[in-house]
Amino acid sequence: MSDVDRNKSHEQEGEVVDGEVVAEFPSETLMHLPTVPDEDEALSAAQVSPDDRVDVGRRQFVVRLLAGGVAALALGGGAAILYNNSRRREPTVLILPNGSALEMDEGAMDVAALIERISELEYELASVTAERDQLISDMSQADAELEDLRVRLEEAQTLNDLWQSLDSVGLDSLLNSALQVVAGALSGVSSVAALLQTGLETGQAALNSFVEALPGPQEGIRWLGGQVEALADALEWLAEQVQEAVEPVEPFTTMIAEFVLWVLDRLPFGAGARARAGMEAMQDVINRLPDLIAGINDDVLVPLADWFGENERRNLFGILLDPITEHVIDPATDILKEIANLEDAYQAQLSGPVQQALEQRAAIRSQIQEAQARMGWRA
Numbered sequence: 001m002s003d004v005d006r007n008k009s010h011e012q013e014g015e016v017v018d019g020e021v022v023a024e025f026p027s028e029t030l031m032h033l034p035t036v037p038d039e040d041e042a043l044s045a046a047q048v049s050p051d052d053r054v055d056v057g058r059r060q061f062v063v064r065l066l067a068g069g070v071a072a073l074a075l076g077g078g079a080a081i082l083y084n085n086s087r088r089r090e091p092t093v094l095i096l097p098n099g100s101a102l103e104m105d106e107g108a109m110d111v112a113a114l115i116e117r118i119s120e121l122e123y124e125l126a127s128v129t130a131e132r133d134q135l136i137s138d139m140s141q142a143d144a145e146l147e148d149l150r151v152r153l154e155e156a157q158t159l160n161d162l163w164q165s166l167d168s169v170g171l172d173s174l175l176n177s178a179l180q181v182v183a184g185a186l187s188g189v190s191s192v193a194a195l196l197q198t199g200l201e202t203g204q205a206a207l208n209s210f211v212e213a214l215p216g217p218q219e220g221i222r223w224l225g226g227q228v229e230a231l232a233d234a235l236e237w238l239a240e241q242v243q244e245a246v247e248p249v250e251p252f253t254t255m256i257a258e259f260v261l262w263v264l265d266r267l268p269f270g271a272g273a274r275a276r277a278g279m280e281a282m283q284d285v286i287n288r289l290p291d292l293i294a295g296i297n298d299d300v301l302v303p304l305a306d307w308f309g310e311n312e313r314r315n316l317f318g319i320l321l322d323p324i325t326e327h328v329i330d331p332a333t334d335i336l337k338e339i340a341n342l343e344d345a346y347q348a349q350l351s352g353p354v355q356q357a358l359e360q361r362a363a364i365r366s367q368i369q370e371a372q373a374r375m376g377w378r379a
Contacts, residue, residue, distance in 0.1 A: 160372075167365065172358050179351055186343050193339045200332050207321060207329075214316065218308040221301065228296045235289055 306314040313319075 172361060176358060179354060186346060189339055190343060193336050196332060197336050200329055204329055221304045221308050225301050228293055232293045
């Protein structure tokens with residue numbers, strides 16, 4: 001006989017092969033299901049892939065939740081069938097979940113207490129179902145938040161890679177090299193400025209010495225002008241005296257020559273012959289005096305009078321000393337001061353702060369690399 005026929009025959013005789021008959025009543029029959037494999041054993045027997053091991057706690061929770069819901073649903077459904085059949089007075093077979101215990105007296109079972117218990121189980125089922133639904137909703141929300149955090153983590157990793165690429169450009173080394181180049185150039189400028197400062201000091205000292213020596217030449221020019229003027233007056237007086245002895249003739253040299261001849265002709269006893277040479281030499285000297293006076297006035301006194309005079313636009317101060325001081329020495333001194341200020345500002349406002357910032361960046365870069373190594377990020 002097959003198992004199916006055997007089960008049918010036992011059912012016809014009022015016996016249960018797959019379960020245990022707990023009690024029989026005129027309108028219903030209570031049965032106890034055989035023991036099923038425990039859910040922990042089923043989970044341990046299942047093959048779990050390495051990728052799913054991380055979420056085993058959550059999966060066990062979901063499996064237990066679903067198993068409990070199914071059990072509660074089966075119990076509630078069976079209770080509903082029992083209650084409905086009791087009202088219809090029809091025979092009913094009640095199947096209890098695995099592990100459920102039913103206390104019964106040796107006599108008849110209290111159906112009203114059983115129905116009350118069924119109501120309590122239905123309430124507990126509704127409560128467990130609501131709790132399960134809330135937990136599923138919370139789990140879905142947690143999964144969404146986890147996915148959002150994963151996306152944000154990937155974006156942070158991308159941003160970190162961009163910052164790493166920006167830092168890898170080598171701006172710090174370029175800036176450090178530029179600072180060294182500028183420092184070298186400033187050092188060279190400072191050396192040239194020192195030489196220029198020495199030259200300016202030497203030139204200024206020479207100008208001061210020249211200015212201090214100017215009063216001497218000025219007095220000499222004044223004296224020479226007075227002497228030339230006195231000599232010109234004397235020649236003019238001489239010409240007037242000669243004109244009284246000889247006929248007035250022009251030019252002055254001819255008049256002097258006539259006067260010399262007039263004097264020689266009037267010397268007694270042949271003295272004119274002996275005095276001729278002296279008179280001719282005197283004539284030659286006297287003839288040169290007008291040109292000498294004119295040359296001293298035009299070529300010496302007039303230019304020197306302008307250079308050593310009081311007119312500030314034409315004297316040495318106006319045409320030489322003041323322009324050198326105003327347009328050479330003073331601007332050069334100002335440039336030297338600016339160079340010194342530039343070097344100080346470079347050290348105080350650029351080189352020093354930038355070097356300090358570069359050192360801080362190097363320390364922070366080292367800390368970032370250590371953190372990346374701990375986090376397993378690409379350094």
